Each structure stands twice: as C-alpha cells, then as structure tokens.
Amino acid sequence: MNANGHQTAGTTGTYESMAGPLASSSFVRPTDRMVAALNDVSSATACAKLHQLGITRTFIDGPVPLHRTPDVHVVGGAVTLQFLPQREDVFSGAAQEDAERKTALWRVLETIQPGDVLVVSAQASHFTGCLGDMLVRYFKLRGGAGIVVDGRVRDAPRIRALGVPVWCTGTTPHYASQTELFPYAFNVPVGVGGTLVTPGDLIVADEDGAVAVPQDRAIALAEDALSHQDREAFARDRLDAGGRLSDYYPLTGPGLAEYLASQLASDNGQPR
Amino acid sequence: MNANGHQTAGTTGTYESMAGPLASSSFVRPTDRMVAALNDVSSATACAKLHQLGITRTFIDGPVPLHRTPDVHVVGGAVTLQFLPQREDVFSGAAQEDAERKTALWRVLETIQPGDVLVVSAQASHFTGCLGDMLVRYFKLRGGAGIVVDGRVRDAPRIRALGVPVWCTGTTPHYASQTELFPYAFNVPVGVGGTLVTPGDLIVADEDGAVAVPQDRAIALAEDALSHQDREAFARDRLDAGGRLSDYYPLTGPGLAEYLASQLASDNGQPR
Amino acid sequence: MNANGHQTAGTTGTYESMAGPLASSSFVRPTDRMVAALNDVSSATACAKLHQLGITRTFIDGPVPLHRTPDVHVVGGAVTLQFLPQREDVFSGAAQEDAERKTALWRVLETIQPGDVLVVSAQASHFTGCLGDMLVRYFKLRGGAGIVVDGRVRDAPRIRALGVPVWCTGTTPHYASQTELFPYAFNVPVGVGGTLVTPGDLIVADEDGAVAVPQDRAIALAEDALSHQDREAFARDRLDAGGRLSDYYPLTGPGLAEYLASQLASDNGQPR
Amino acid sequence: MNANGHQTAGTTGTYESMAGPLASSSFVRPTDRMVAALNDVSSATACAKLHQLGITRTFIDGPVPLHRTPDVHVVGGAVTLQFLPQREDVFSGAAQEDAERKTALWRVLETIQPGDVLVVSAQASHFTGCLGDMLVRYFKLRGGAGIVVDGRVRDAPRIRALGVPVWCTGTTPHYASQTELFPYAFNVPVGVGGTLVTPGDLIVADEDGAVAVPQDRAIALAEDALSHQDREAFARDRLDAGGRLSDYYPLTGPGLAEYLASQLASDNGQPR
Amino acid sequence: MNANGHQTAGTTGTYESMAGPLASSSFVRPTDRMVAALNDVSSATACAKLHQLGITRTFIDGPVPLHRTPDVHVVGGAVTLQFLPQREDVFSGAAQEDAERKTALWRVLETIQPGDVLVVSAQASHFTGCLGDMLVRYFKLRGGAGIVVDGRVRDAPRIRALGVPVWCTGTTPHYASQTELFPYAFNVPVGVGGTLVTPGDLIVADEDGAVAVPQDRAIALAEDALSHQDREAFARDRLDAGGRLSDYYPLTGPGLAEYLASQLASDNGQPR
C-alpha cells in the first residue's frame, strides 16, 4: 500500500494471480434529476455549454452510431471498461473460452444497473470486437441505457435488433480477446476518443456523437441549455420570416431585446 | 497594394483590426445553361471526361453524403469558405458568440444566391462543426443547392430534416469556431479534399462524391457525356442480351459500329 | 522458366508485350458441400473458430457493405484480382478506353462462374473505382455471388440497384485505371485488408465483415459452428430467463452440463 | 472590390490571367529589438510562456530539422508561402520550367530581406519538393535566416552544405510544382502544422520544433523567459546538489524563497 | 474496496480530491542476475526468442532513439507512468506550475532506483513533452538507466547532452501537461506502442527498438541467446568464407553438425 492508500495486484505473474480485474468500487452514479435534466439537451448543446464553462475536451471522437434509427438520444451515468494489449504470459486469447469470463468484461456487465451507459476504451482496435450479441443482450436485460465503444463490436445485425443504442468505431468478426487486447480493468478513469471519462460521469450521446458531462455541471448546464433552446426557436422563426442571419443568430443585441420583449408580451398576454 | 493590385488586411493584429474577413468580389457564377447541361451528368462521368480533357485532379476526396435519400444529384456554382487554425491573439473561440457573427462564415451565408453550392475547406477537422441546423436553415432559405464540407457538421438529424444535400467528413458536437479553426476567408480559391476549387467552378455531386468542373469545360463535357450515356445504355442492353464484356464495353471497334448502325436504323425508321 | 517451373512475362516493356495479364489456371473452386455447410455460419463464428484451429489472420479489414439491406450473408469461392501502381511506360490510364479491356479486370470478369466471390486487392486506393455499374452488371449476369474490394467502387446507386452484395472501402468517381493503379493479375494469391486470399478460398461475408476460410477447414468449421450456435441459443434462453452471464456464457462447466442434460431430455422426449 | 476593400484576381481562368500570385504588401517585419530579445529563448520556453499568456496553438507540428548540426537556434520574422492543389486548367506542372518562375515561389524569394524566416504551407505533401538547392542558395544570398516547411525539400545534401537551417517534413526527388501542388500566394496568413502563421510573426525554431510568436508578445515573453531561465539554472544546481525534485522544480514556495534570498545575497556581496 | 482488494480514488471530483496519483507499491524489481544475463542480448534476439517461447507481442512500436551515439544498449526493470486526457474539471494545464508537481510524473521520478527504465504511456501525443531537461537530469541523478516514451520529449539537445538514453516518438516544445494529457498513474500496467508493460518487466532496448521481457523468461532466454549468438558467429564465418546462405543460416542440419564438430574440436584442442 502506498502513501495514498492505493493498492493494485502484483504485476509479475498471470492475470489470475492478480486476483482478477482491477476495479473501483467507490464511484457515485448520477442522480435521476441530473439524468432527467439532460434529457432534452443535445450532445452539441452540452459540448458548447461545457466549453463556455471552461471544460473544453468532452467529445468522444471516433464512435459513431451503429443503430440506424433516427433521433436516438441517450443520457446516463458512465460505467467504464479498459482494454490493454495482450501478452501471452499475462493473458492470452488462445485459451479464452474459460479465461474471458473472469475478466473485467464479464465483471462490469454483471454490475450494470438500469440507466447505465457502458463506456469502453479499446484504442479503436480493428481486431477487438469488444461486445457481441450475447453480451449486449445481457446488458439490455440488466437495464443498460446505451454503449459507447472506442473500438469495434461484432454481431452487428443482432445488436441492432436488440435495440440497444451503440456508438462504436466499426464492426469486426473478432471477439473481444481474440487477438490484440484483453479487458483489464473496469470502473476506472479511461481515455476514450481523446477524452477522459471517469465512472459516474454523465454521457450525452446522439447522432452528432457522445459527450462526457461532469456531474457537478449537469444541472446548471441543463438550465442554460433550455434557455438556449428557447432562443434558438425564436431565432429560427425570425429567419423563416425573412430575418437576416447576423441579426438573429446568435441572439444578442437588438435580436435579444426583441426576444425578451416577445417573452414579456407572451407572459403578459397569456398569464400562465 | 502590391504590383498585382491585390490587397489584404494588415496581418499584425486581431481579426477585427483586419477589417473583417478576406473575400473576393469578382468571380462570375456559372450560367443557367451550364448548370442545366450538367444536370444529367454523374460525378463519375464528369470526372472521367475531365480526365480525358487533361484535367486530372477534380475529385474532392473525403466528404460523403450526410443525407440518406438515394439518387441525390446536385449541380451548382461554388461559393467557397476557408478555415484557418485559431490563435487566440487573432481569433478565439472563447468569446465566440459575438465574434463568430463577423466572420467569413456569416458573411458567405449572407451572399448565397439560389443554386449556389457552398464549398468549405476545413482540413477535415474532427473538432469543427462547420455548419449546424441554424446556418443550413438560412442557407436553404436563400435557395442554396447543396453543401460540400472538407470537415464536419453538427445537428445532423435537423440538417437531414431540412433536406439540404450535404457532403461532409462526419459529425461532431462542436460548433464552427469552438476549438481548432475559425472561418478566415470566403470566395477565394481553396484546397478541399486534395482538389482546387475556385469560386464559380461548377460542382457536380452525387453518392460517388463531389467533382469540380471548370466553367469553360462544362458544355463540351456535358455533350460528350450525353453521347457517352447513350452508348452505355446500348452496351448495357447488349450485355443483358448475353454479349461479352470486352465486345461491348467500352464501346469501340465492332461494338461501336453495331451501335452506330442501330442509331442510323433508329433515325431512319423513326424520323425525329 | 525457373527451377520451380514458374514463368512470367518479360518485365522490360509494356503491359501488352507481357502478352497480357498474369494469371493462374490451376486453382480448384470449393465444392457445393463446402459452400452449403458455411451457409449458416456468420463471419464472426468463422473467424473465431478458425482462430481456435490456429489460423489467426482471416479478417479482411477495411471493406464494409455498400448494400444497405440487412442480413446479407454471402458464401462462395474466391476469384482474385490484383492492382499495381501505374507507370506510363508500362500502363497508362491516359489511353485507357482500349487498353483497360485487355487487362486482368476484363479477363477475370469473363471467367466468373456462378457462386464466385470476386476479391480485389487495390490497396484501399481513393482514386481507383475498381468496379462500376457496367462491370458489376456483367458479374451479376454470369452468376457471381458477391464482391469484396480492398478499394473503392463507382456508380454506387446503380450497383446497389443491381442487388449484388459489395464490400468496399468507399466510393469514388474515378474509374478503375484512371490514375493510380491498373489491374495487373488475376487468380493469384493477394493481400487484401491485411489478409492473404488465394484463389479457391471460401469467403464468408456479412455485416461484421469478410473472412477467408481455407477449403480444408470448411466442413469441420461448419459442424463445429452448428454445435456452437445450438449452445448459444440455449445460453440466450437462460440469460433471458434471468441467468447470470458468467454461468451461461461461454457455455462450459455446470452450464454446459445443464445444456447437455436438456439435449438428452429433448432427445428422449422427442425421438428424432 | 468588396466591402472590406479586399481584392483578388478573377478566379475563372488561368493562373496567368489572375495577373500573377496573390500577395499582401502591408505586413510589418519585427524590430531588431524583438529578434534580439528572443535570441536566448528556446522554442520550449516560448511555447510554454505563450500558453501562460493565453495563446495555446503556437507549435508548428510536423517539420523537423534537416540540418544535423547541434544547437541550431533561429529567430526571425515570418514571410509566408501558400501552396494549393494543382488543376491543369489553372496551373500545370507539365510545362513548368517557364511557368514556375512566375509563381509566388519565385516572387517570395525575390522579396527576402536579411533575417527573414520563410514559412511554407504545403500540407505535408510527399510529392512536393518545395525548395531545392538553387532556391535555398538564393535565399541564403539574400540573407534569409531559416526556413520552416510544412512539406518536403529536395537536394538535401546540397541544402545541408549551404548551412541554411531548414525544418521540413522530409525529402523527395520531386520539384515544387511537379505533381500535386503549386505555389499560389505569398505573405498571406497560412496554416502550417496546425498553427496559424501571419506574415511578420516571429518564428523561434530549434531542435524541439518551430513556434510562432506574435510581435506584441515578444518583449514581455523574452523578459519573463530570462527570469525563468535564471530560476531553472538555480533549480538545476539544487538538484545536482541532491535536492528533491518537488522542492526545486518548478521553483515556487520555499524553493523560490531560497532562490530569492540567494539572489539578494549575490547582489549584496557582489555589487554590479 | 472491492472483492479483489483493489482500491482507487473516488472518481467524482478533482485530481487533488483523489488524494493524488494512482500507484502500485507491490511490484518486484528484476534481480541483478536477470539484468546481467540480458546485457549481451540484443532487442532483436530477445524479441525472436520470446516469440519462440510463445510470447508474441513484446516490441514497443513507435519510440526511436533520441540519442545519436551508436551501439547504445539498455537493460533494466520497468517503472511505468500513464498519461490520460486532460479535462479541466479534473486536471488542467492552465494552473500547472503548482499542479504538475503533485502528479504521478513527479512521484514516479522520486521513486527511481539505480538501473530503472522509465516506460511512459502517452499515446504518441504530439503536444505532450513528457520529459524535459530538468526531469531527465533528476532521473539521471537517481541512477536511472534509460527512458522509453510512447510520446514526445522536449529540450532535446540538453537531454542528449545528459547522456541518458531515451527512446521517444519525437520532440515538441510543449511541456508534459501543457495541453492534451496529464500524468495520471504510475507503476501500473500500461499499453505502450501496442505492447503491455507491467512494472518490474525487463526492458531491452537498442537501435532496433525496445522490447518487454517477463522476469520469469529472462534467464532461459539469455542462455538460449548466447548459444544463438555463438552459432551466428560461426555462420558469419562460413558465409565470409564463401558458404551458401541456405547452408549456414539458419544453422540447422549439416551446417549445425559442422558447427558442433568444430566446437568439439575446439574443446579437445584447447582444453579450458
């Protein structure tokens, strides 16, 4: 045990002698209120507002929707999974049928709670089908909300049929630990698509991509976003009515005054 | 002013002290006849015929259709937009809500004329959503025909709903000047996807990709293409009737003679 | 002729002086039984089972479906086509209309037999539309089953309309020998997407990707796969019924015993 | 002429009909004092200090030293050159011997003044040898201080023999406008290696790389850097004497107090 | 604390609230005998022999020598450092002068013991100068043997002057936590250049690259390597004397018999 009270398994030996996968048990899932607040916030608005709040790297670049249904929008708390390169003296895909079951991949799936978003760090490997039909089916049975993989999946048509929204970097016939990588740890901070995701972070994902939202920014961000969306709706109407782009977008100066006046009129005219 | 009569804004200072974005005012849009002539020409035929005419680099490599409607085919005159890397002493995304409005992005949109194709050079940046719902909406209101972006867009579902055909390198939740780039100039020659596009060039875009067609080649190319397509239709019939590939495709030698004879017969039998 | 009895055309001179394209005539197509056996085997199962058999590089990484119809699954014997870089003293795209017809591309298409899968090695070139509408049409007329291209195609909407399943790395308006590459040889061993494909290999392709299966592994692999799929169906039922992931997937130990018992019961109750 | 008073050449036509290359004539070179101030500042210190001043994108990523002499350090004012993709109807490398001479490449070289640093934007092209022996020789004769190319050069041994420090992305036997690109404009803002460089910016380049420094930050940055380097020298001594890393680097808190005391003692003991 | 006895810091909050960097304290450094045994083994031989022993992914692909001295060969036990993407709510480079000191980067350096090889996982970031002059100086003072960085360094000439062998993916003027990444953990298993390195692994590095050697393979590998090198010396002599390549390399069959006979003769003639 070091000065910080951290411990990890001995590193000279096999994965099994490490007493199984590395994990964190102490993270806190987001509250229902946080999730609900973000339900009407697009990934684009979340990303822009976080930038204004000084948090600039939130877009998980790489994963795109596997599902083809329009307007899918997922919000949930992140549970994480970290893959590392295989080395046969530590973990090998050769005898994997038994071995894989004891890895962080099985472990994290068995801890899924309703509403969780599984976030997988697999370095966009072309030869690692991080999840297949069976694992996604189990994820769905446990109530998982969606999956974001910085890597590939397999059994794509079956996964799509299950209806679980999945963002990934592609498909591959390889299973998770067939060749390059193996599932090393779960619920630890990970780098995915160039962005840090820590367990418990909120994930907002739609067709534009997936964004990580720190818990303590969620409520403020959502409130700001609602106001933002109101203004955008007003601006959209003005443009449709022939307004000039730079007069109404972004909505500042005279355009904003016009909007505020219309809000006031609306409040006065139609008492709520 | 230099020996060539060109002028640009002073370069030591901020974007604003440059008196706004660099632009060209002297380009000439293609004629309706040019556009009409290319309306039945695929990007593949345009690219092949230009190659035969000695113009070899015309394919804008990178942007793919965002729209999912089959058989979309766009022809129009190019208006161009050039992004450059941000540097906070020149332009910063931090205070962008006001700043962005004065950039070449807003300016080019406010000059769109019906039938224009907006061509954006953004170095395929992953963190630059060159256009979003609001800007594409305005583009549509002004009658724009289509958009080709060597970069990404955001608000993908809304853009798709607007029905404006967009070719791009992907989606991102970032807005245009959020991090890496900013809109520097418009209606200047740009490099997009490895190809030069100058304002006024014709753009022919369909599912195979987008191609730049110089104005002075448009009519000749289109006439040649129509003849080409007639021959291909004949060859297609021959193949369907059991003909050998190398006898009828490409249509030269005896196959061509057969085609010409059939044309003659057709002309004689059915006087136009 | 060298010690191995191989011959190739003289290499100093033009493509024509090489007496036409390099080809092999001695490969053996897979039997109908092999093809039938693999008809119910997904690319994912084929790839996993080959790995267990010690064959680890079978996934053709890169090509993805051009077709958008779900559940397309193709099995067939490989015929191969190899592109090499153009050099004007050997082969030039400039005078191609006549020249291309004499290349390995036309030649391989005229040797297609029903059920063949055409596998093209084109180094994922962005400027080589290996196949277009006319060539795919001819391929279909000869009964070809599907096409896997480590490169691009053109005339995408027409190809899709023909209904021939095509896996490729994208689209381009360029025709096959327009700029970078030319068709050099056919029915020779090729590297495609990092994997060796020799003529006569079985190709199994679906949405997860395309996999090369050696003929002498096909029957054993298929039998093992059927058993594998039975077990997965059982596991799927157990999970749906509330079973724990690591108890039923993979199906070993007590889970396997339960399955075998259920099989026995089923066999006893319902004599076949 | 547009609202901003900018003009560019007509864009429909050849490069020649554009009346030659686009250029700016209004930039101001840095003062001798600015250059002198940065002479003792490494690229690493310049980049770090600019970051502290809020300017975060200053590193020109890609170009590395072609010269092999250790400790080369160049400071000077940027003159810029922009390449764009060739298109045969605008500019072609086929008849280049005459054409190239009238391009921005020749033009910018003939405007070099002593101490200038030539910064070339060529998209890291592998087939564009932006500069060769003859052009670098002329650059040297005019007193140029160094060259930073986001692209390649040719005649590498001769360039090295000339002793002009060059940062580039590699070598190629191609000359500047042989195939992909042509020199389009000079002394305009350019993107090089992901960073904006405007004419007149200071360039600080050494083995770690090249950094762009805005003129109005140069003096303050240099003064801060000198103080920084004094502190680092003190920290280096402390570490060599057995000090703990986190006590002396970075030099804050007690370590800083110790340093300040030593400075005071030194000033008292040895009056300047 | 989870079922495996692992603990990590709470993940919702800042880096400081995590009570500092994640670390392992339980790894065992290799014995002097292991290090000595590998002192005459090249990275090429180590990599080949490990492959024969069934360990196939041992080459750390990416880092190349920064030093220019020929024949540098380093063997030592790995201490590891893991970078993750910055996110301003967790760790920011903006206020870094104080913050960086408390990270895993400072911590790992203060635990260096004589003979250690520092192995850094930084995803080959172009904007992360993982180590500079001051940190490498401290590393040297503590007796470190060498550094392998899957990322860049800064202060290259000073580092080279210090004489510490460094393998890295390039140079950059950025300091470690200036923009993209921050030092998250040390002495944990890391992926570097596609290879797993766990603390305590032996690292063998020379001009061909760096290789990870598990402790329990070190002695056997070294003994086999010595025998291998004896045979290669014999084969080299035979080739120099006019022998045919396939008769003497690899040394099997008659060539091996000849070698064994020569060994016997040598032992008889010159008693040890």
Next chain:
Amino acid sequence: MNANGHQTAGTTGTYESMAGPLASSSFVRPTDRMVAALNDVSSATACAKLHQLGITRTFIDGPVPLHRTPDVHVVGGAVTLQFLPQREDVFSGAAQEDAERKTALWRVLETIQPGDVLVVSAQASHFTGCLGDMLVRYFKLRGGAGIVVDGRVRDAPRIRALGVPVWCTGTTPHYASQTELFPYAFNVPVGVGGTLVTPGDLIVADEDGAVAVPQDRAIALAEDALSHQDREAFARDRLDAGGRLSDYYPLTGPGLAEYLASQLASDNGQPR
C-alpha cells in the same frame, strides 16, 4: 498453363506444396553503360526528367536512408521481393527456422549478382524486419549495390557497419517472417511506396529518395541530365555573382542565351 503461357503454383495447400516461391527468370539486367550513364544523375534530376518524358510515378515514397554517411548515391538494376500476409495454413512464422530458408527471401539473395539493387515490397509493415545483419552480409558478399525496402530492417548497427546502403521505413526487432508477412515471390513486378518496380528497372537512390528508371529511358535521360547540370552550374555562378533568381533559374530566354554564348566563348578560347 493459361492462355498467356503463365503458370503459378496450386493455391490450395501449403507454401511447400506450391513447390517453392513464385519467380520470374526472364528479366534482363541493365547494361553497364546504362548504369554508368546514371552515375552522375541525382534522384531529383532523374525524377524530374522522367516527368518531362511523361512518366510521372517513379518516386518510391517511404524508404529513407538507414546509413548516415553523406553523399551516398546508388545506381543498379532491380531484383524484387514480394511479401504477402501470413496465414498459418499456408505459411507460419511459428516453425520458421527451417521454413524461412525455402522462401523467396533466401532464393532471391542466392541469385544476387554484382551491382544488383534489391527492392522489397513489404507494405511498410512495422513487424517485419525484412533483412538483418546476416542476410545483408550475404548480399554484400555477392556484390549487391544497395537495398530499398518498403518495410523495416533489424540489426541496424551491424547493417550500417557492413556499409551496404539501405533505404527502409524504419527498424524493428522482428525478423522477416516472425508475425505479419512472409516472402512470397521474387523477381516479379511489385508495388513499393506507391510506385511500380519491375525486375531489371534501374534504381537511382540518394538522400532525397529512390527512383525507378525504365531501361529504355536511361541513356537519353542521362544525357539530358548532364546538360541540365551544366546549366545549373552556370546559373549557380550567376546567382552567386548577384544575379536575380528569375533571370537565371530556370535557365531560359536571355539567361540561356548568355549561357550559350559563354559556352561558345569557352569552346573558342580553350580548344578541347
């Protein structure tokens, strides 16, 4: 045997059952006169002159010098070697010590004649050390002039000590058939670095890179190059004497007249 008289080994089976590697025996090495003529021609001049002759793809992009000696210049006839991806049922690196000896790699080395340049197509693989000390030693003993590898080598310091000039894409501790690829054929046309090389082509390589020169262009190219170099020497003198760049480079118009007059004067004054 097919219609063209070509034969290849049966493709269903192992590499051995193919009766060894595919090879061509019919190519013709360049004459001594061709080699001598190109001895004073740089790769840059060869590439430029071939372009003027209509041959545009001659630069082998990727390989750079491994040797560090300045001014290395190699001219010779190409012998070629083609690697393909390994597949364990065809060829495996697992039992390689015996197997590799029978491959095209050993075979091509045993056919080297004095002055040959070995050109290797290995797709720039990071895990294929195409050649090591022992093989390069044998190459040298047979009189080989130089090696160009679109891939990596191992034993870099020993290879450098041997003094054989090698252009390669890097180093790796892996031996040739350790993992990804195996040597499939020799003296067949290959694609290397995007360029076609056929056996017998002349290779001109120096620090700028390696260029393929067709035999039938060699003499004309060399004569033109000499004249070109004379003119460049004259232009260099004029620039050194204060001439303007565009007056003397390229040497056309009045500059050329001045040169021709000087040649005439020189011939008159100093009779040869």
